[in-house]
Amino acid sequence: MPTDTRLELFRLMLLQRTFEERTWALYRQGRISGSMYDGLGQEAVAAAAGLALEDGDVVAPLNRELATHFARGVTVADAFRNFLGRGDGPTFGRDGNMHFGVPARGVFPLVSMLGNLCPVVVGAALAFKRRGEPHVALTFLGEGAFSVGDVHEGLNLAGVWQVPAVFILQSNGYSYSTPSSAQMVNTHLAERIQGGWSIPAVRVDGTDALVAFDAIKAAVERARAGEGPQAVECVTLRGHGHAAHDDASYVPAELRASFAGRDPIERLAAEIGPGAEVVRVAVVEEISAALAEAEASPAPDPAAMERGIYASPL
Amino acid sequence: MRSDERVFLLGEDIGHYGGAFGVTAGLFEEFGAHRVMDTPIVEEGFVGAAIGAAWQGERPVVELQFADFASCPFDMIVTVAAKTHWRSGIAVPIVIRAPNGGGVRGGPFHASSPEGWFVGVPGLKVVCPGTIEDAYGLLRSAIEDDDPVLFFEHKALYRKLKGSKPAEETRTPLGRARVVRSGSDATVITYGAGVELALGLEHDVEILDLRTLWPFDHEAVLESVGRTSRALVLQEPARSSGVAGHILALLASEGFELLDAPPVVLAPPDTPVPFAPELEDAYLPSARTLNAAIEDLLAY
Numbered sequence: 140m141p142t143d144t145r146l147e148l149f150r151l152m153l154l155q156r157t158f159e160e161r162t163w164a165l166y167r168q169g170r171i172s173g174s175m176y177d178g179l180g181q182e183a184v185a186a187a188a189g190l191a192l193e194d195g196d197v198v199a200p201l202n203r204e205l206a207t208h209f210a211r212g213v214t215v216a217d218a219f220r221n222f223l224g225r226g227d228g229p230t231f232g233r234d235g236n237m238h239f240g241v242p243a244r245g246v247f248p249l250v251s252m253l254g255n256l257c258p259v260v261v262g263a264a265l266a267f268k269r270r271g272e273p274h275v276a277l278t279f280l281g282e283g284a285f286s287v288g289d290v291h292e293g294l295n296l297a298g299v300w301q302v303p304a305v306f307i308l309q310s311n312g313y314s315y316s317t318p319s320s321a322q323m324v325n326t327h328l329a330e331r332i333q334g335g336w337s338i339p340a341v342r343v344d345g346t347d348a349l350v351a352f353d354a355i356k357a358a359v360e361r362a363r364a365g366e367g368p369q370a371v372e373c374v375t376l377r378g379h380g381h382a383a384h385d386d387a388s389y390v391p392a393e394l395r396a397s398f399a400g401r402d403p404i405e406r407l408a409a410e411i412g413p414g415a416e417v418v419r420v421a422v423v424e425e426i427s428a429a430l431a432e433a434e435a436s437p438a439p440d441p442a443a444m445e446r447g448i449y450a451s452p453l
Numbered sequence: 454m455r456s457d458e459r460v461f462l463l464g465e466d467i468g469h470y471g472g473a474f475g476v477t478a479g480l481f482e483e484f485g486a487h488r489v490m491d492t493p494i495v496e497e498g499f500v501g502a503a504i505g506a507a508w509q510g511e512r513p514v515v516e517l518q519f520a521d522f523a524s525c526p527f528d529m530i531v532t533v534a535a536k537t538h539w540r541s542g543i544a545v546p547i548v549i550r551a552p553n554g555g556g557v558r559g560g561p562f563h564a565s566s567p568e569g570w571f572v573g574v575p576g577l578k579v580v581c582p583g584t585i586e587d588a589y590g591l592l593r594s595a596i597e598d599d600d601p602v603l604f605f606e607h608k609a610l611y612r613k614l615k616g617s618k619p620a621e622e623t624r625t626p627l628g629r630a631r632v633v634r635s636g637s638d639a640t641v642i643t644y645g646a647g648v649e650l651a652l653g654l655e656h657d658v659e660i661l662d663l664r665t666l667w668p669f670d671h672e673a674v675l676e677s678v679g680r681t682s683r684a685l686v687l688q689e690p691a692r693s694s695g696v697a698g699h700i701l702a703l704l705a706s707e708g709f710e711l712l713d714a715p716p717v718v719l720a721p722p723d724t725p726v727p728f729a730p731e732l733e734d735a736y737l738p739s740a741r742t743l744n745a746a747i748e749d750l751l752a753y
């Protein structure tokens with residue numbers, strides 16, 4: 140893998156981690172409303188998936204994939220604007236935290252009903268196939284979403300239509316407080332997706348950014364080459380609770396201990412060596428500057444609330 | 454489909470078979486499998502896929518075999534299609550065609566009029582043609598529109614209405630009602646199969662075809678009732694569903710001083726659509742019940 144790919148993966152992961160540490164603090168200070176979700180421990184998957192895509196590809200990230208947004212060119216300031224509910228942010232203050240997309244960057248906004256976006260990206264991939272365009276549509280599915288009917292429908296359509304869709308299975312062990320063992324009998328998602336929907340799937344260590352990137356990149360390129368839908372299961376452990384209000388005390392200590400030493404950022408930092416420090420300094424500066432920029436943005440105007448309900452108002 | 458390559462169809466048995474009601478007959482032969490796509494039984498899946506394709510610039514038209522099945526992709530419609538433009542600026546130009554209505558002994562799962570589920574949902578447009586010209590003109594407008602449109606076609610009208618194809622350039626504007634027949638003693642506010650039923654009335658009543666149920670044409674309702682001073686809303690959804698409550702709310706808040714009598718709703722009772730002919734005939738509005746309701750309204 141080229142050195143600059145490693146450094147970019149590292150930078151993207153660190154951007155997400157540092158951004159989320161900052162928003163977590165802002166949330167505790169009451170400066171961010173609503174709730175606060177993060178992807179602690181899962182940054183490698185988000186960064187790898189985002190970086191594996193090319194211009195013209197599209198993606199629908201979920202709630203632990205900020206690095207995917209950044210990889211696609213969404214600015215850190217725009218992400219902050221959304222968390223802060225600013226009027227000039229990606230959702231104009233109408234939606235919060237990581238519920239945002241940036242149309243110009245090919246990023247579809249997250250909806251909270253997990254599983255919904257599975258058929259949506261299959262449709263985007265269908266559009267590419269219909270037009271003969273060499274693009275790929277990618278989304279993520281956690282264990283919770285895997286129980287949802289939409290996911291079955293979307294995976295089935297992807298297979299029947301043989302569209303260039305890539306599914307990243309986020310196996311982080313939990314759906315809110317429910318362990319995967321209470322969510323399904325067979326928790327090996329790659330096995331299920333390959334056996335059940337005949338979609339080629341591999342399972343990799345999602346805490347190893349280089350391994351995750353290689354697997355996802357290969358899947359994306361197979362889809363692009365016309366080999367139909369692809370899936371990659373990335374095994375991680377959710378570092379925090381479902382959201383800031385959840386202390387995750389239900390996660391057994393032994394399970395936590397089994398992930399000791401597997402922080403994806405520190406793993407890659409060790410491989411990169413001294414160059415990592417330069418990136419750390421730059422990321423902290425970028426985050427601070429972007430937050431200052433976002434905080435200077437205007438609040439949304441209640442008088443404009445009804446604008447944009449329709450693309451063609453009647 | 455001839456004029457816009459972005460338009461393609463998704464649905465169950467719409468290809469070679471031509472659709473459960475034959476509304477896509479001949480299209481598979483003309484346009485082929487990549488523009489008339491048969492799907493597995495996955496309403497949530499193919500409505501979602503339509504949204505994704507629309508996001509990427511296509512103009513998908515999906516068909517639900519029966520409007521009752523709108524319960525299956527409900528989440529995709531109200532969660533994703535309805536809210537996406539408002540919160541992101543991404544337009545979702547999809548059309549969902551769905552045969553609604555009773556009179557064909559379809560029972561609780563094949564004869565419903567679920568358009569009311571979507572009336573009042575910001576971001577959606579709900580359209581119900583009542584004439585051949587509007588079936589064509591509204592569908593062309595819906596396909597050319599940049600928003601998600603639910604297009605309910607009354608299945609009894611598929612056979613009842615007969616006429617030639619309107620001119621290619623025919624467009625019926627969305628959001629505009631039409632006075633089908635002028636009259637002075639009362640206004641019958643209706644749509645879909647209600648238009649045919651109301652045209653059978655021998656009274657001097659005005660018939661207003663809403664055509665678009667959401668967002669509906671406030672001005673046309675108030676203008677017509679301003680002329681006639683009496684209003685009857687005729688609809689096929691059960692009385693507590695549908696658009697009737699919205700019309701009455703409009704008349705109460707903005708048309709109160711126009712009225713010489715309390716507005717009337719003629720609609721089925723609050724039950725699912727029953728199967729047996731004795732039950733369904735009693736359930737649906739009919740010439741007899743409409744006539745009686747108008748007599749009462751005029752006598753007030």
